[in-house]
Amino acid sequence: MAEERFSDMETNWTRIRAAHLPGPEGQRAMSELISRYHDAVKRYLHLKVRDPHLAADILQDFWTKVLNHKLANADHDKGRFRDYLRTILHRLVIDHYRERKLQSLPAEDLLDDSRPDPDLDSVWRQTVLKGALKRLETFQAMTPRNQYATVLNLRLANPRTPIETLAATLAAQTGRPITPEAFRKTLQRARAKYVQLLIEEIRQTIHPSTDEDVYAEMYDLGLGRLLKRLQTGIE
Template structure:
C-alpha cells in the first residue's frame, strides 16, 4: 500500500491512538528534561496542550506516512524541550509564522534525507518543484481546520452542559445546505428518535441563527487565543489570512460595537 493510500485509510480510532501515544511520548520528554527550569517545563506543556494536534495533523498531511509523522513529531518535541522556541515571539501572530517555518524546514529535511536513500523513488515530483509553497499551504489548511475543529467541539460540549441544540442544528444545516427549514426540521425530528419532536420550521430558523452567532463568537475566541490577546485589526488580518473571515464577520462587527 502506498503512503498516500495508507494515510487516507487511517481510521479515526487509529488517529486517536497515535495522538494518545504522542501524548505519552511528550510527557516522557518533559519528565526527562529535569535540568530545565520550572517555567520552561510549563511552557512546553502549554505548547503541547494548545498545538500538538495541529502539529501532528500537519506532519501527517505533509509526509503522508503515519510512522514518519510519529518520528518527526518526536524530533520536533525534542527540539522544543531543548529550548528551540524559547525566544519565539508569541505576540501578534508571529508565533504561528515561527512555528510554520520550523515545521516546513523539518519536513524539507526529512524529504531530502529520504531522496538520498538508495533505491528511493520520487513519487510526487510536483511537490518538490516549490516545496516551501506547497508545505506552507498545507500548514495554513491544517491550522485553519484545527481551529474549526476546536470550535465545533466547544459548541458540542456547550450544548451538553446547557441542554441546547446548537451543534446538531448547525452541523445538520452544514451537511444539508439545500434543505428548506421545514424539510430540515422534519428530518431532524425523525433522526432524533425516542425524543419528542422539538423542531418546527420557525424554531429551526431561530436556533440556526443563534447557533451561527455562537459558533462565530467561539471561533473568534479560538483565533484570539492563538494570537495571544491581539488587537481587533490583528484579529481581522489573521481571519483573512486563514480564510475564516466569512464565518466571523458579524461577530467581529459586534466586538467593534458596530
C-alpha cells in the same frame, strides 16, 4: 471589547510556557497542546513531505522536542502561532532530509518562510474551525436547554436538507417538538455564536490579539465571509 481584557487571556504562547512548568499545571497544559495540535501537525507534515514514514519520524521528533522542553522559550512577540509552528516544522523537515542525505529537499517554500503556504493555511483553517465547534459544544453542555451545537452539526451534516426535515429530525432526537421557524431562528443564533467563538479561538493564536489583528487573520485564512455574516446579521 477592551484590549485590557485580551492581554490577560491565555494564548498558545502562554500555554507553551505553562506546558514546561513542573507539576499538575504543566502536565495539563502539555496535554492540551498535544490534544489540540497533534492532528494538525500530522496532516501538515504529510502534505509537505509526502512520505508517510519520513513524516512519522518528523512528527515524533517534533513532539519529543516539545516534551523535552525544547520549545519552552517560545516568544509571543513572533506574532502568529501558526507561523512559529511552520518555522519549527520546516527546520525539522530540512534537518531530516540532510541527515538522510536525500537528493532533493521538499517544496521550495520550506526554504523561504516569507512565501505563502497554502498547505498550512488549509490545515490551520480546519484546526480553528474544529476548535470553535468544540467550544460551541462546551457552551451547549453548560447552558440549560441550549441546542446550538446540535442544530449547527445537524445542518453541517445535511447542507441541502430542507429546514422542515431538519426540524422533524431534531424533534425525533430530543423528544421535544420544534417548528421549522424555531429551528431556523435557533440555527441563525447558533451560527452567530459559533463565529464569536471562532474569533476567540483565533485570538489565542496571535499576538497582539486586538480585534483588528483577529479579523485580519480570519481574512488571511479565507474565513472573511463568516465575519461578514456576523457583522451584517446575514443568516
